[in-house]
Amino acid sequence: MIRPETPQQLAEALRMLAGEHRSIRMGGNFTKDRLGGPTTAAAETLTTAGLRRLLQYEPQDLTVSVEAGMPFAELQRTLAEKGQMLPLDPFTGPGWESATVGGVLGANLSGPRRRLYGTARDMVIGMTFATLEGKLVQTGGMVVKNVAGLDMGKLMIGSFGTLAAITSVNFKVFPVPLFSRTFVMEFPTVSKAFSERDRILKGQLPPAAIDVVNDSRGCRLLVRATGNQQVVDRFSADLAQARSSEGEEESAVWHEVREFTPRFLAANPEGGVAMIRTPLASMGAEMERLKVPCIARAGSGVIYAHYAADPPPTQVHDESGMMKKIKLMFDPENLMNRGRLHGYV
């Protein structure tokens, strides 16, 4: 396993491997091999885990720059010391704690609070990546608003390392809200849960997170309110029938959501998770159709469907062929993470 310690070393390693036409399995700590399609054997394995420095943290500017191999949890701890956070909430759980910043971006993981804060594409303000030509390419910068040049960082997010190796990432970060409360409601059917979701989304109170979970324990709607005390109180009045929690009890609710997929995969070695994207209005019907355990980001049009065996294949839509052209521009011999991105490239 090649484990570079600097971006320059990483770029050089890629250049050498490409020069020798050797296939490369590239990642951070390889916690997400069961997401994003199959992994295939490669001539060489390369990890970015050796690049783990905190490059710059400016709490007053609400910006941070880290190397790609820094564990995501470590970044969160650094931010928490200053009362700040990166509300991505990626999967976690046994075996997943070492997930790196680069890996979380490569797999485009996001979590319940995407309703309020968006996903990685909304939080990344700059990035550097190393190409198979041995170049270090910078995109964006260290300011929260920047439209100079193409936003190439967006292509790396969700690319499963099939184009280049992310070496460092700059984020805009957020203050931890002063108050937070979570409301859990149980429903006899999925459609009833989505009716309540509709009521909330069309109402005046903007939830930070709104998930529907449907599994062997039934169907539940989870709503998280964050902000100042008044926001939380208004939600409490609006959702008076719900079971509510704060503090550690609340954290446990969301931890369970974030651990759901990793635990399911651990328990089902032949299983897989499909990420189904659908417009908001069709989510309920789509989830009723799925006869497997599901978690829905009910305010963002994403359903995670958990199959104990034979998950349906994921289609990549690329009618224009531009995605394939982009892949070939970066990696003409298809050396990087062959099979990833659902075997498309």
Added chain:
Amino acid sequence: MEAILGPRGYLHSSEDLALYQYDGGIDAALPDLVTFPQSTEEVVALVKLAAEFGMPIVGRGAGTGLSGGGVARAGGVIVSFARMNRILEIDLDNECAVVQPGVVNLDISLAVEADGYFYAPDPSSQKACTIGGNVSENAGGPHTLAYGVTTNHVLGMECVLPDGTVFETGGRSFDTAEGYDLTGLLVGSEGTMVLVTKVIVRLMRKPELVKTMLAIYDRPEDAGATVAEITARAITPVAVEMMDGVLLRMVEEAYHAGYPMDAAAVLLIELEGIREAVEEQVEQIREACMHSRAREVRVARNQAERELLWKGRKNAFGAVGRFAPSSLVQDGVVPRTKIAPALDFILDVARRYDLTISNIFHAGDGNLHPLILFDPRKPGETEKVKRAGDEILQYCIQVGGSITGEHGVGMEKNEMMAHLYSSDSLDAIAGFKKLFDPRCHLNPGKVLPTGHGCLEIRQLPSDLRY
């Protein structure tokens, strides 16, 4: 051309073309032809014809851009989207709208206002500028602080490649589709890679309460310090705009918005959200302002007062027109804690170049808009102004910022790109440009500096039969 667009579908007389040589910036170039397609099919036919004659193709919305993005730098065909200006569908259940590129930004919000929704990016030109132009330049606005720029609100697009291929990206889901985020790559590509013929934008719920405040300062650095204080107190306004005294006086004379004539700077701060939360934040902001030595803090009491405060801000560029024949507005960005030193630097530039520079900043996110007033009829003046502007942008780069926060690079700042990015980074951008537009037909001479862009050869359209 007439076969494709009909007799009223294009302009070619020199007096007509002269109207299309500018945008809102200071660069100009004459196109050879201005066309007005009404459908994607007509756009396809147009780009194919232009390609046949090797003519550059330049997309254009309302011409309000501030970096020369819609100016036909190398001549050629301007594709105006003025007649593709319909809102095709409003889909509130899915919190989105499908629009043609010529739809005016504000018209989307007006169309959904009664149902309690809005489209978030709000450039100052929002009464005129179009979504197509917004997508090309990745436009922002005062509320970017809370909501982000255009790219954060585009869910999908229909695009036309310069060879006439039509393809779609994204869709109505809020998530990027499996595969590479082409929407994210193409928003902000400044018309150099595709023409955008349809846009799916995200709609958001209107907040329950909006409060607008005006904080008045005797010293500009105190206004800068307030921005840092607001961040330190973890208060999250949706807009924090700063205007210096020079600008204030011009705006006040033009619009009578109620700004104090003797102040050194003001901050215009907006808060949104649910009623009780906003009311509490108003008090928190007031404390932060007073802590940073504000002379006075006013809160707009009603919608009319709010609109008046914003009228002054959003029409500031127009107000400047009363005082100088021309002006150059820069769009540099600095880390938000560097607002005060940046202002000092700009004042120093004004002194050294003997120029009047007034300042209007999106202070909350560090986006500077120094307005350099000048008279282009004075020999050497335009060059001097450009040098002063470049010096300000160099400063932004030096303190870790950027040369553009929302206006785009265009033909105004493309040479500055070489100071911001390494040669390898510029080559990567050029690689994408070549992939989408191998023959360099789309908006040549933009974004990339000399030596990195493709060479453009101007071919006169003398062979074209009108």
